Amino acid sequence: MPYGPGHGTVGRVIDANDLTKRYGATTAVDRLTFTVRPGHVTGFLGPNGAGKSTTLRMILGLNEPSGGTVTVDGRPFRGRPRGLRHVGALLDAHDVHGGRSARSHLSALAHSNGLPRRRVGEVLEEVGLATVARRRIEGFSLGMKQRLGIATALLGDLPVLLFDEPLNGLDPEGVLWVRGLFRRLAAEGRTVLVSSHLMREMEHTAQQLIVIGRGELIAAESLAEFAARGTRLTVTVRTPEAARLMSVLAEEGAAVRGESDGSCTVTGMGADRIGELAFRNRVLLHELSPRSASLEEAFMGLTADSVEYSAGDAR
Template sequence: MPRRLCPRDGGRVIEVEELTKRYGATTAVDGLTFTVRPGHVTGFLGPNGAGKSTTLRMILGLNTPTSGTVVVDGVPFRGRARGLRHVGALLDAHDVHGGRSARAHLSALAHSNGLPRRRVDEVLAEVGLTAAARRRVGGFSLGMKQRLGIAGALLGDPPVLLFDEPLNGLDPEGVLWVRGLFRRLAGEGRTVLVSSHLMGEMEHTAHQLIVIGRGELIATQSLAEFAARGSRQAVTVRTPDPAGLTSALTAAGATVRHEDDGSCTVTGLGAERVGELAHRHRVPLHELTTRAASLEEAFMGLTADSVEYGSRGAR
């Protein structure tokens, strides 16, 4: 089972400095600088094509930067022997020999990294695959392959963990399990970096965020700070007279959007002012609620200029 790191074990920091990767005329990563610290889950967010996977591969030494540096605990990962003891990673759940069993796959990883064989059964139990240990991986669902990939990342009981889109293919129970696992690993003092495009899930999982677009850094801050950057408070209103309310509010400079559920979303005016105007124009209100923007709304607002690039660039 994963251990709780003591202070001398912990403190493994990922440091990225002016990291750049070009493929011919395409710049996948452009001067990225950020730090990932232990003790909390850090979400690595960006539109498709923003350069997230390329960055993770450079952290692991699988891709060579065009320029810039990336180190884990002060040392390039490529220079570490028996790497699974230092960094565990899940980059592609499909990157497994389909003819091998789950136990054989993990046993090969354990042997190549000088890890005790008991760790294989421990991580299989940790991810809920004990009953499927002898089954060939080629017959696994995507969710089961994700669990196997997470088992591989945990095999060396490392202080640093990287996950690229780990929630793909998981059922709701699996998503809840992963959410709890990541938070527990961070609580043990590990450095946990999770790349994902699922904004709603990161809202429930991450403590810190690193957001990139077009290969460039957009933000590195707490979840709450990032959401506040892109948020505009909106007011949700329900009324039996939406036309009358819209007329009164737009005349006062508000924007009113009529939702499919019959409510109205008002921006540009606070709830108190909306209530005053409704009363003045004799428009009855059945609901008047202030709502802050979600993480997804903040993300979409701040990365809107990066989406088109995503269809062209490398991910």
């Protein structure tokens, strides 16, 4: 579809090459290399403090890299005039003048970036704020501010869109709306990068993933590839002869853990093999249920060593 002023055709990409940001002795982003392509939603994931927001700010030219490069459509974003004519972004939904109305806020941005005023009404309608457009932003809920931030990103009708934690404060209806919006934008051929620390939400929205931890790249691949690499198969077993079965399975190389509800969790062996061994050893089974770990569990497992603070650190 045609985009707003000065954008041309679809196909713009975000390219990072050895992108690095240091603050004194602290390395916030460490030699990140990735590409974000149009046509699908790319989830940008990592624990809190992983360097996601710093990376987004470097993409937008708000922070200068200490090393490496990042470009949008082959050019650094820093120095581009009228930024809303090139990339639409939501970085901080609270970073608005509370005394202004939603309409006046968007109107000022449209004027300063040379965008048509009609876009103000269009995006307010699209994000569901048309009926409160003249209310002061200071009276908005967090979810309403998130919608206004998304409206700001959409104002220029751009081929490249960045969203930092866009689901914060949204109710379930709002979350479903955002998921559908991002999928539609990507289906139109736009480049859509969504930063989040919530794998559970991204598995419903993203097709591609960039996962970082402590500023370093952990994965850059499709959602399906990430799931296959990160998940592990477990089998839940219930039997009145748990001790005997655990001994049999351990001898065959499986890892078996007794649970508080009386069941056993088996890893390293499939349900078919467990059933065969139970039958051969005359062990009665009440349950034999294979289970794949969720994508959120895969995310937690792959990023466990990259979490800045864990519950055990607080002492």
